[in-house]
Amino acid sequence: MSDKRIFIKGNEAIAMGALAAGARCFFGYPITPQNDIPEFLSKAMPDAGGEFVQAESEVAAANMLLGAAACGIRAFTSSSSPGVSLKQEAISYMAGSELPGVIVNINRGGPGLGDIGPAQGDYFQAVKGGGHGDYRLLVLAPGTCQEAYDLMIESFDLAFKYRNPVMILGDAILGQMKEPVEPWKPEGINPEEGKDWALYGASDHSPRIIKSLFLGEGELAGQNQHLREKYEAMQVEARAESYLTEDAELVVCAYGSIGRIVKSAVRKLRANGKKVGLFRPITLYPFPSNELLELAKKGKRFLTTEHNLGQMVEDVRLAIRTVADSEFFGFMPGNLPTPDAFEEPILAALERK
């Protein structure tokens, strides 16, 4: 399965993972800190026999993705926070038209132009909808370069399995950090993927219409009900990493790069005999609520830490609300986090009882 280990940035891992997954179209627009993705793909994508387009804007890039996805082709776009805001209309149309496509957000500081450093301010946007209307994306949050590569491959499978857009939510740390990655290729992708719904000209099927407009009596309600059932079916995909939670008194909840940094802090505190553990959601939607609730039922206490003013903490509290609560520590966007920054708030929460 493995070729050999390579030392690459998270952004490159994302681009290479997508190629390994059989992505054939990429549409992008420059914005720091995700530029390595379009730069890498401007050569690698044509080399792999695919199409690379530097679009005129993120609005256009997202709509190009919509077009390619309507053809049942594995396609994706990447950007960072301000650019992802611009993609929201197309993402909403894709969700409404049930199109599979992958959107990568290398989250930077905000609001507004913010900065180009890491942050987790786009959690709500990614997980709660972002665009207009009632819809959900599958949201995956890698914490390492290897996981970025692996989840990128999986994101296409999920997008086609559910005919739904998938978002990869990283941040400037993940994008810019270099790590060893073991590249691998999934077993052959089903060549018939999308054949029963995608557009390729009405040659062997009656004309197909891909749309999100439903004006007939009861039609839109029916579509929304159908989407609800799909979102319910997606719940089985919920996944998290539990690290030393078994005997922990305090479980720290953190995702993405912050989850990874907190892991170092937890490891260090453990070495000093402190009973703390880490719960790192890998899927942010669906949120791994059941696993959290099980931990809460065992009498654990919780601290959620994020690189924002407190967003995921709402989902943590919702998951455990019948038996426990979660404290919150927010590391400010605009500052670069280190393991030390989290040690003190974790210790304080552990000792508060």
Place this chain on the structure above:
Amino acid sequence: MKDELVFKRPEVMADVTMHYCPGCHHGVAHRLVAECLESMGLVEKAIAVCSIGCSVFLYNYLKLDSVEAPHGRAPAVATGVKRARPDNFVFTYQGDGDLASIGMAEIMHCANRGERVSVVFVNNTVYGMTGGQMAPTTLIGQKTTTCPGGRCRDREGAPIKMAEIIAGLGGVAYCARVAVDSVKNIVKAKKAIQKAFEVQTQGLGFGFVEVLATCPTNWRMTPVAANARIAEEMIPYFPLGEYKDVTKEGGTC
């Protein structure tokens, strides 16, 4: 004497009643697109990119594989479709609010990249679907619901001439402005649409046809008066003709 059928609906057109108002030119433009697709053998290869406006239901009238694009974004969606399926025939059908206002960036860059797609642009000088507001193509002095005193050059700017602008862009292989107000003009319009389709099938570049069209409802005119307005007011400001044709220049764009 034997009855002879001399006029029938193209096969690709669905046998349904269109929702267009009496005297609206959208139906004529649809028919010309349908005839060209059939005569060129493109029906089974075609992917239509429908826009937001009165023509949003194009997919109900032409029996083709179709996708609905957000308002103004049809050229970007068409780019994605064509890049994903280079062997298919891809066209957009857009109104003037859609193409020349909210979607200005997408149409300019799609044309400039020379995407192998064809665009049918229906210019009726108003936002039809939303109730007759001012469009970027509304003529000076023309009254709409958002310029009730008439469009004023100083305040709202001059009406945008898309065919002239598009013709100046690098990737464009064919660009024309036509009207469908008379039999003579309809014949020319069909030829232009066919040409815009051919430059795509021949891989020469981007094809664009601006169709001057009526919106009797929002012009507050009878169908007959609206049809007459095309020659009286629109054509003098939006001159008909071919603005670019690389096949005549003997080269590619």
